[in-house]
Amino acid sequence: MATAVLALLLTACGDNEPESSGGEHDSHVTVAALPLTDSAALYIARDRGLFEKEGLEVTIQPVQQSLQALPALAKGQVDVIASANYVTFLQAYEKRTLDVRILAEGVRTAPHMMDVLVPKDSPIKSPADLKGKKVAVNILNNIQTLTLNAILDEQGVGRPEYRQIAFPQMGPALERGQTDAVHAVEPFDSAIQEDLQARVLLDGGASPVRALPISGYVTTAQYTQKHPETAAKFRRAIEAASRIAARDPAAVRAELPKYTKVTAAQATSMGLPAYPAAADPGRLRRLTELMRAQGLLKKPLDPSTLLVK
Structure with missing residues (x-):
C-alpha cells in the first residue's frame, strides 16, 4: 500500500521535474498530507480562503504516512509535508539525508488525541x-x-x-x-x-508528554531559500488557521469528515490535539531531549535553528 500511494503521489506531482513544483509559479504550493486531525489547519486554511488571501494556490496530495512523502520532498516533487511527524524528519536531518526546515507547528499532544x-x-x-x-x-x-x-x-x-x-x-x-x-x-x-x-x-497524551509537539509543516532549506516569500505566506496562513482551530474546536470537527473517513457524529466526540498559534523552540527542545534519551538522536540538536522565521 505504501509503495502504491507513493507511486501515485510522485505521478501526480510529476516524476521528471527536478525542481520544486513552485518553480515557475511561485504562488503554487504542493502539500502532502495525512488524513489525521494534525492536518486540520491545512484544510481550514483552504476552505476559509486563508491561502487565497495570501495569494497562494495550494494543491493537497493525500498520503498514509509522512515517511512515504519524504523522497518526494527531497526531490522537490512536493513542497511541504503537513502533519509530518517530527521524529522521522529530525532523524533525517541528523543523518544528512534531508536538510529539514519547519515552516509551522502542526499539533501538540492533548488528552485522548x-x-x-x-x-x-x-x-x-x-x-x-x-x-x-x-x-x-x-x-x-x-x-x-x-x-x-x-x-x-x-x-x-x-x-x-x-x-x-x-x-x-x-x-x-x-x-x-x-x-x-x-x-x-x-x-x-x-x-x-x-x-x-x-x-x-x-x-497517549498523558504526563510526561502532555503538550509535546509531535508534528508540523515541514519543507527543505532549498525550498525556503528559493521561495522565501511563498514560505512566509504559507506559514502565515497555517498559523491563522491554527488560531481558528485553537479557539473554535467546532471548526476542526466540521472539517474532519471532509478529508477523513470519520462521520460528522464521530467527529463531535473525538479527542482533539492542541493547535499552537506559533512554533515554540522550548517545547520543541523537550522533544529533541526526549529523542536523545531514548536513542532516537545521537547528538544534541537545537530545533530553533530549523524554524523558518
Missing part, C-alpha cells in the same frame, strides 16, 4: 500488563513509541514489543488478534472504539 486500545474482553487491564505484549504503531521508533515509552517509564512499568501496522489496518489487526493492543491517533482512535467496542487502556 491518541490512545492505547485493547479488545473489550482483553486480559490486559493496566499499563503494567503491556510488558512484552504486541502493540501496533504506525511507524517503528517514532513519535508513538517515543511517547508511550516515556509514559510507561514514568510509571515504572515494562515496555511492550512494537509492531508496525498502518493506521487504517489497526482495527482489523486488533480484531483478528494479530496484535494485543494498538496505539491509535484520531480519527482512527474513535473509529476503532466505535467499530470494535475497544477499550481505552491508556491516554
Whole structure:
C-alpha cells in the first residue's frame, strides 16, 4: 500500500521535474498530507480562503504516512509535508539525508488525541500488563513509541514489543488478534472504539508528554531559500488557521469528515490535539531531549535553528 500511494503521489506531482513544483509559479504550493486531525489547519486554511488571501494556490496530495512523502520532498516533487511527524524528519536531518526546515507547528499532544486500545474482553487491564505484549504503531521508533515509552517509564512499568501496522489496518489487526493492543491517533482512535467496542487502556497524551509537539509543516532549506516569500505566506496562513482551530474546536470537527473517513457524529466526540498559534523552540527542545534519551538522536540538536522565521 505504501509503495502504491507513493507511486501515485510522485505521478501526480510529476516524476521528471527536478525542481520544486513552485518553480515557475511561485504562488503554487504542493502539500502532502495525512488524513489525521494534525492536518486540520491545512484544510481550514483552504476552505476559509486563508491561502487565497495570501495569494497562494495550494494543491493537497493525500498520503498514509509522512515517511512515504519524504523522497518526494527531497526531490522537490512536493513542497511541504503537513502533519509530518517530527521524529522521522529530525532523524533525517541528523543523518544528512534531508536538510529539514519547519515552516509551522502542526499539533501538540492533548488528552485522548491518541490512545492505547485493547479488545473489550482483553486480559490486559493496566499499563503494567503491556510488558512484552504486541502493540501496533504506525511507524517503528517514532513519535508513538517515543511517547508511550516515556509514559510507561514514568510509571515504572515494562515496555511492550512494537509492531508496525498502518493506521487504517489497526482495527482489523486488533480484531483478528494479530496484535494485543494498538496505539491509535484520531480519527482512527474513535473509529476503532466505535467499530470494535475497544477499550481505552491508556491516554497517549498523558504526563510526561502532555503538550509535546509531535508534528508540523515541514519543507527543505532549498525550498525556503528559493521561495522565501511563498514560505512566509504559507506559514502565515497555517498559523491563522491554527488560531481558528485553537479557539473554535467546532471548526476542526466540521472539517474532519471532509478529508477523513470519520462521520460528522464521530467527529463531535473525538479527542482533539492542541493547535499552537506559533512554533515554540522550548517545547520543541523537550522533544529533541526526549529523542536523545531514548536513542532516537545521537547528538544534541537545537530545533530553533530549523524554524523558518
